[in-house]
Amino acid sequence: MESFTSVRPIRLSEVEKLVALIRARLPDVVHAGPAPELLERRLSTLIEDGCLIAAIKDGEYAGVLALDLYDRQVIACYLSPALASAGTPRKLFTAVEQRALAYGLRSLQCCILAPALSLMWELGYAPEESEPDTDRPILVRKALTGLADRWTRHVFDLHDELGISQDYGPRHRLEMVRECSQRISIGLDAYEREQWMAPEAARAWESMHSAASSNGIRLQVVSAYRAVNYQANLIRNKLEKGQNIARILSVSAAPGFSEHHSGRALDLKTPGEPPLEESFADTPAYRWLSDNARLFGFRESFGRGNRHSMTWEPWHWCFHATGGVAGQ
Ligand SMILES: [Zn+2]
Numbered sequence: 252m253e254s255f256t257s258v259r260p261i262r263l264s265e266v267e268k269l270v271a272l273i274r275a276r277l278p279d280v281v282h283a284g285p286a287p288e289l290l291e292r293r294l295s296t297l298i299e300d301g302c303l304i305a306a307i308k309d310g311e312y313a314g315v316l317a318l319d320l321y322d323r324q325v326i327a328c329y330l331s332p333a334l335a336s337a338g339t340p341r342k343l344f345t346a347v348e349q350r351a352l353a354y355g356l357r358s359l360q361c362c363i364l365a366p367a368l369s370l371m372w373e374l375g376y377a378p379e380e381s382e383p384d385t386d387r388p389i390l391v392r393k394a395l396t397g398l399a400d401r402w403t404r405h406v407f408d409l410h411d412e413l414g415i416s417q418d419y420g421p422r423h424r425l426e427m428v429r430e431c432s433q434r435i436s437i438g439l440d441a442y443e444r445e446q447w448m449a450p451e452a453a454r455a456w457e458s459m460h461s462a463a464s465s466n467g468i469r470l471q472v473v474s475a476y477r478a479v480n481y482q483a484n485l486i487r488n489k490l491e492k493g494q495n496i497a498r499i500l501s502v503s504a505a506p507g508f509s510e511h512h513s514g515r516a517l518d519l520k521t522p523g524e525p526p527l528e529e530s531f532a533d534t535p536a537y538r539w540l541s542d543n544a545r546l547f548g549f550r551e552s553f554g555r556g557n558r559h560s561m562t563w564e565p566w567h568w569c570f571h572a573t574g575g576v577a578g579q
Pocket residue numbers: 474511516517518566567568
């Protein structure tokens with residue numbers, strides 16, 4: 252039991268408890284609004300995105316705050332009169348603002364009623380109008396760029412230069428990916444270029460590669476670690492050749508959002524097949540990966556019909572396990 256107020260994202264296993272809480276607290280909204288199963292689905296989506304944040308005191312919700320990625324909006328769900336303290340809203344807002352920044356949002360808005368206005372001022376949110384009509388809900392807004400660290404601001408600058416809008420992360424439900432601090436060589440790729448990965452992922456790749464070989468499957472690397480600036484250069488070059496940014500982003504991730512920055516992602520091919528083509532999915536190599544990659548901690552990131560609205564990338568696999576390589 253947590254006796255102090257801690258703040259953390261709500262887990263999927265808590266959905267039922269949360270739906271019951273909302274239904275008990277707000278019967279009118281539930282009767283007039285979404286059916287319970289719709290509410291559950293909506294909450295599950297928020298939880299999958301890490302956008303439903305709870306303040307927990309004595310094992311109970313002292314407060315819950317949600318970030319609606321698509322409307323760049325904070326939704327105040329719940330504050331417990333018994334358990335919330337004066338500092339609870341600030342803790343919740345701080346956590347939600349960090350989530351928003353992780354998705355590349357540079358400002359947040361919130362629709363509030365007049366009594367909440369002074370609290371929102373304290374939290375740094377200001378109304379659009381200098382004298383808002385306090386009889387109606389008031390839209391308040393806060394810029395987040397001042398809260399961003401240097402790396403995040405660098406990514407924002409690159410996006411401004413390349414014409415990438417701040418809804419890229421929310422639209423694809425993708426968070427920014429930090430560059431790995433340590434990298435080791437994984438040898439030459441299919442085109443004789445040296446490639447690099449984060450150490451743990453590199454070791455997992457080595458095990459997976461040799462297991463595939465012993466099953467008669469040849470896996471070749473097309474791309475592994477890519478720096479943010481390298482990704483930006485890829486896009487710059489395509490812009491210079493006259494392609495438009497929407498088309499470029501349909502095949503290349505925005506700098507700051509590629510799993511390749513982490514040193515854990517690999518683009519793979521097999522001899523005799525063109526690289527980065529959906530036809531890779533028809534090869535024995537892909538079938539072998541589908542059956543075995545998880546044993547080495549690798550997962551296909553962008554499967555067919557993935558929740559990121561990214562095109563199917565059967566060649567792109569990312570290492571997720573952290574507790575050593577399974578299947579040894
Ligand atoms: Zn990739």
